[in-house]
Amino acid sequence: MAGGQREKFKNPAVEWIDSRLPVFTLMQKEYGVFPTPKNFNYFWNFGAIAMFMLVTMIVTGITLAMQYTADTALAFDATERIMRDVNYGWLIRYIHMNGASFFFIAVYTHIFRGMYYGSYKQPRELLWILGVVIFLLMMATAFMGYVLPWGQMSYWGATVITNLFSAIPIVGDDIVTLLWGGFSVDNPTLKRFFALHYLLPFVICAVVFLHVWALHVTGSNNPSGVEAKGKQDTLPFHPYYTMKDTFGLVVFITIYAAFVFFLPNALGHPDNYIPANPLVTPAHIVPEWYFLPFYAILRAITFDIGIPFTDIVFIEAKLGGVLAMFGAIVMLLIMPWLDTHPVRSARYRPQFKKLLLVFVFGVFVLGYAGSQPADRVYWQTCIGSEAACAVDDHHGEVAHAAPAGEDHAAEEKAPMVLKVDNTMLAQFFTVYYFLFFLVLLPLLSRKEVALPIPESIHQAVLDKKAAKAADSK
Amino acid sequence: MKKSIVSVLFVAFAMLGSVNIAHAAGDAVKPPKMEWSFSGPFGTYDKAALQRGFLVFKSVCASCHSMKRIAFRNLEALGYSEGQIKAIAAEYTVMDGPDDEGEMFERAARPSDMFPSPFANDAAAKYANNGALPPDLSLITKARVGGADYLHAILTGYEDAPEHVHLMPGQYYNKYMSGGVIAMPTPLIDDQVMYEDGSPTTVDQYASDVSHFLNWAAEPELEVRKRMGIKVIIFLTIFAFVMYGVKRKIWSDLH
Ligand code: HEM
Numbered sequence: 001m002a003g004g005q006r007e008k009f010k011n012p013a014v015e016w017i018d019s020r021l022p023v024f025t026l027m028q029k030e031y032g033v034f035p036t037p038k039n040f041n042y043f044w045n046f047g048a049i050a051m052f053m054l055v056t057m058i059v060t061g062i063t064l065a066m067q068y069t070a071d072t073a074l075a076f077d078a079t080e081r082i083m084r085d086v087n088y089g090w091l092i093r094y095i096h097m098n099g100a101s102f103f104f105i106a107v108y109t110h111i112f113r114g115m116y117y118g119s120y121k122q123p124r125e126l127l128w129i130l131g132v133v134i135f136l137l138m139m140a141t142a143f144m145g146y147v148l149p150w151g152q153m154s155y156w157g158a159t160v161i162t163n164l165f166s167a168i169p170i171v172g173d174d175i176v177t178l179l180w181g182g183f184s185v186d187n188p189t190l191k192r193f194f195a196l197h198y199l200l201p202f203v204i205c206a207v208v209f210l211h212v213w214a215l216h217v218t219g220s221n222n223p224s225g226v227e228a229k230g231k232q233d234t235l236p237f238h239p240y241y242t243m244k245d246t247f248g249l250v251v252f253i254t255i256y257a258a259f260v261f262f263l264p265n266a267l268g269h270p271d272n273y274i275p276a277n278p279l280v281t282p283a284h285i286v287p288e289w290y291f292l293p294f295y296a297i298l299r300a301i302t303f304d305i306g307i308p309f310t311d312i313v314f315i316e317a318k319l320g321g322v323l324a325m326f327g328a329i330v331m332l333l334i335m336p337w338l339d340t341h342p343v344r345s346a347r348y349r350p351q352f353k354k355l356l357l358v359f360v361f362g363v364f365v366l367g368y369a370g371s372q373p374a375d376r377v378y379w380q381t382c383i384g385s386e387a388a389c390a391v392d393d394h395h396g397e398v399a400h401a402a403p404a405g406e407d408h409a410a411e412e413k414a415p416m417v418l419k420v421d422n423t424m425l426a427q428f429f430t431v432y433y434f435l436f437f438l439v440l441l442p443l444l445s446r447k448e449v450a451l452p453i454p455e456s457i458h459q460a461v462l463d464k465k466a467a468k469a470a471d472s473k
Numbered sequence: 474m475k476k477s478i479v480s481v482l483f484v485a486f487a488m489l490g491s492v493n494i495a496h497a498a499g500d501a502v503k504p505p506k507m508e509w510s511f512s513g514p515f516g517t518y519d520k521a522a523l524q525r526g527f528l529v530f531k532s533v534c535a536s537c538h539s540m541k542r543i544a545f546r547n548l549e550a551l552g553y554s555e556g557q558i559k560a561i562a563a564e565y566t567v568m569d570g571p572d573d574e575g576e577m578f579e580r581a582a583r584p585s586d587m588f589p590s591p592f593a594n595d596a597a598a599k600y601a602n603n604g605a606l607p608p609d610l611s612l613i614t615k616a617r618v619g620g621a622d623y624l625h626a627i628l629t630g631y632e633d634a635p636e637h638v639h640l641m642p643g644q645y646y647n648k649y650m651s652g653g654v655i656a657m658p659t660p661l662i663d664d665q666v667m668y669e670d671g672s673p674t675t676v677d678q679y680a681s682d683v684s685h686f687l688n689w690a691a692e693p694e695l696e697v698r699k700r701m702g703i704k705v706i707i708f709l710t711i712f713a714f715v716m717y718g719v720k721r722k723i724w725s726d727l728h
Contacts (some may be wrong), residue, residue, distance in 0.1 A: 140516025247716035254709040273616035
């Protein structure tokens with residue numbers, strides 16, 4: 001960064017600073033003339049969008065913190081005071097609340113872009129891993145932030161999720177006590193969550209800095225997946241991408257604003273407008289939407305893992321669920337080593353493309369499954385006498401119509417019920433999730449024959465133009 | 474272009490999906506959709522309905538439910554004058570103090586006071602209501618799936634219990650309540666509250682008016698929010714078109 005030749009700036013003030021601390025040279029190099037592949041599509045906007053969201057969250061968050069009180073007796077009221085009595089407090093809070101959702105939309109799209117175009121592959125592995133670290137930090141931050149208004153979902157979500165750590169052998173209970181600062185989710189928990197919720201976004205900033213630094217070492221990938229080789233492949237970042245990013249960003253902000261002003265609570269849960277009450281458990285405890293796929297994976301493990309037909313259990317269901325949930329993220333971390341196919345972009349890998357799109361579909365289904373009660377039945381049929389397995393519509397459970405006392409008769413006619421319930425749905429797509437990473441990616445790496453890839457980015461652009469021209473004839 | 478459409482669809486899909494899944498359905502009957510003047514992007518409150526709703530709240534609901542996040546001065550938004558608000562507040566007494574001698578004393582409420590609660594604390598409220606706690610109503614439309622629709626439904630949804638439902642004393646059947654059983658006795662009957670503006674004095678009208686009012690209590694910022702939202706969206710849309718033009722212009726020397 002430092003040293004080397006430095007071009008002089010015309011403006012004397014700028015030159016005075018730059019000759020002592022070359023920040024202007026740095027900006028010019030990294031964001032002005034930075035050579036950027038010329039064939040980006042709009043998926044490449046989402047990094048900049050995520051950056052904007054991060055700044056938005058920090059600015060609105062600090063503003064909220066000026067009025068918020070981290071005390072179980074006061075937190076809910078303080079939040080309502082912000083909504084009602086602080087000037088434009090409702091605006092700041094709704095921007096922050098919906099901002100979390102839109103930050104995740106941006107980052108999920110950003111991750112998908114990376115997967116689809118093979119941006120995680122050599123030489124961008126570390127860039128990718130730093131991204132996954134950001135994602136993990138975001139999840140921790142969002143989880144703790146959701147606890148702060150101290151509504152019913154805040155309290156019960158925190159209780160369910162922190163309890164998970166107790167599944168870890170030996171140290172689990174100590175970890176939970178440490179998280180809680182006591183023996184249940186209570187005032188010390190709220191206070192430490194507030195402190196950490198304030199801290200983590202700045203840690204995210206630091207990791208984003210490394211992320212972008214790494215990006216500027218390797219340069220960006222692009223939709224063709226072919227590395228930029230020379231001048232004819234790239235454009236200076238400014239003005240081409242500064243303007244394109246701004247356009248994409250404004251479109252994104254427009255949708256975001258529509259939610260803030262017209263549907264501010266559509267993405268949240270109404271129960272969080274009820275003050276936390278440790279004595280009343282909500283009917284369904286559901287996390288925020290961006291956690292739902294992982295929540296579904298967590299709940300999909302309903303069985304102990306051990307030696308079949310014995311009592312020996314290695315992994316209890318609860319620990320299994322926790323491992324699966326964290327494992328799902330570990331899959332992302334090690335993805336560069338699971339997929340070693342030499343071709344990056346899914347454009348030229350038809351089989352990878354199909355399996356990846358099924359994977360994305362599966363994640364959406366997991367998200368849906370995570371929002372539904374575990375015992376919800378989607379489909380069932382009876383083998384044997386129909387009357388014996390009448391369905392109780394209310395809970396979707398099978399009620400045995402045989403009156404009590406006639407146990408014996410009931411046993412003989414015991415109906416066979418085939419059904420698909422929510423747990424099975426989640427299990428099916430959890431299996432596919434891991435199958436995709438652990439089996440399909442390595443398999444494709446060895447077996448898939450890719451389509452011919454263009455020689456260069458320039459060539460890819462020309463090919464596309466030719467195809468378009470042929471199309472319109 | 475195809476790619477950009479795909480990405481826009483992707484984002485839209487992600488959001489629609491999440492809107493739907495955020496509200497996992499309960500097991501009660503879905504409240505019917507009502508027409509509210511405050512729904513939609515241009516929605517505003519109907520001041521006459523708010524005043525009628527406040528009257529219903531004050532004369533019926535307030536004997537069991539608190540509305541502790543609303544101050545008398547907030548009633549200005551319903552179209553009351555300062556004098557009227559003073560008069561409304563003066564109907565209530567609140568505890569104040571300690572005075573110079575260290576004694577607590579009662580005085581008439583002032584516009585800056587919050588709405589007094591009918592019971593001293595939750596325990597007293599439960600004791601008076603067969604063990605069920607009447608929830609504070611200042612946030613109720615935000616705290617229930619369906620909002621004002623749900624509120625209107627619950628107030629009009631009392632029925633005789635179907636045969637398989639067994640009610641304990643102090644329980645009532647309401648098809649919109651999750652589980653069907655509610656501890657609130659039928660709160661509204663026809664001609665219970667006199668309206669001065671000639672609106673019908675029916676349960677349905679009362680229910681609409683009080684739901685309208687309680688939606689205001691939960692979202693007093695709604696009108697300002699939507700008005701500002703329209704301006705922001707118009708600005709951003711124009712800005713987006715301008716940026717699109719700028720981008721096209723800059724990129725045109727390449728195509
Ligand atoms: C706070 C969240 C994040 C911010 C602010 C951020 C920012 C950025 C920016 C500005 C870029 C360059 C523009 C672009 O290519 O879109 C970028 C590239 C990239 N990011 Fe992120 N990012 C974030 C999270 C993530 C996550 C969670 C991942 C993956 C798990 C990730 C993976 C990548 C990769 C692989 C690239 C290079 C893309 C390419 O050249 O094709 N990022 N990031």
